[in-house]
Amino acid sequence: MTEPLTFALAKGRLLDDILPLLAVLGIEPTEALTGSRKLIFETTRPDVRLLVLRATDVPPYVERGGAHLGITGKDTLLEYGSDMLCEPVDLHLSKCRLMTATRKGVNLPKFGRLRVATKYVNVARRYFSAQGRQIDPIKLYGGMELAPIVGLSDVIVDVVDTGNTLEANGLEARDLIAHSSARLVVSRVAMKTRHALIAPIMGALNEWVNANNVS
Numbered sequence: 001m002t003e004p005l006t007f008a009l010a011k012g013r014l015l016d017d018i019l020p021l022l023a024v025l026g027i028e029p030t031e032a033l034t035g036s037r038k039l040i041f042e043t044t045r046p047d048v049r050l051l052v053l054r055a056t057d058v059p060p061y062v063e064r065g066g067a068h069l070g071i072t073g074k075d076t077l078l079e080y081g082s083d084m085l086c087e088p089v090d091l092h093l094s095k096c097r098l099m100t101a102t103r104k105g106v107n108l109p110k111f112g113r114l115r116v117a118t119k120y121v122n123v124a125r126r127y128f129s130a131q132g133r134q135i136d137p138i139k140l141y142g143g144m145e146l147a148p149i150v151g152l153s154d155v156i157v158d159v160v161d162t163g164n165t166l167e168a169n170g171l172e173a174r175d176l177i178a179h180s181s182a183r184l185v186v187s188r189v190a191m192k193t194r195h196a197l198i199a200p201i202m203g204a205l206n207e208w209v210n211a212n213n214v215s
C-alpha cells in the first residue's frame, strides 16, 4: 500500500481552530489528539495520518519530507523562510499580528544597536534592517514580555492577538510588522508526487474559506 498522506498540525491554539476544519475534509482522528503523549495519529481516512507538532516544527517536517503537508501560522512561516514550501490556502483562522512592543511610554533609543527579545529573530532582523537599525537579538522561547521589564531588552517582537498579555505586563504595541493567520503549507515535492490526494484537500479548504466568508 502507498504510504499514507502525512499531515502535520501545529499544536496549541491553532489546533482548536483546525480540528473542525479537518472534520469538514472527512479527516477525523481515531483518538483524542490533546492530552495524549502520542505524536502520530491514525484518522478515519486510512490514506491520511496526522502529526501533532510544535508550530515551529511544522515547516522543517514538511520541507524535509517528514510530512507531505501541514497547517501552521504565517508568523512561523515568515520566520522559517523556505523556497521549498508553498502556501496554497490562507485559512483566515487564528489571526494575529506580529508587532514590536515596548514598556508603556518608553521610546526606543535613537542610536546604537537595539536589544530585541523575540523568538522571531529573522523577522526582527529583516524588519529593523529595513529601517536602517542594527539589532542585538536575544532569542527567547516564551515570556518575551518580561524582557523589557527587567531591562533585558529595549523592545520585543511577538504576536499580539487581544493585546491582553502586553497590557498585563505594562507594555504597549508599537509597529505592525505583518498580519498572520493559519496557512496550509505543502512542500513543492509533495505537490508533484502526491498531487492526486493533495489537490482535493486544497479544493475543499478553499471552498470552506469562501463558504464561511472568513476572509
Ligand code: PRP
Pocket (backbone or CB within 6 Å): 013, 141, 142, 143, 158, 159, 160, 161, 162, 163, 164, 165, 166
Ligand atoms: C502568544 C504570544 C503572547 C500572547 C499574545 O503566546 O507570545 O504572549 O500569545 O496574545 P494576546 O495578545 O491575546 O494576549 P502563546 O499563548 O501562544 O504562548 P507562547 O508564549 O508559548 O507562544
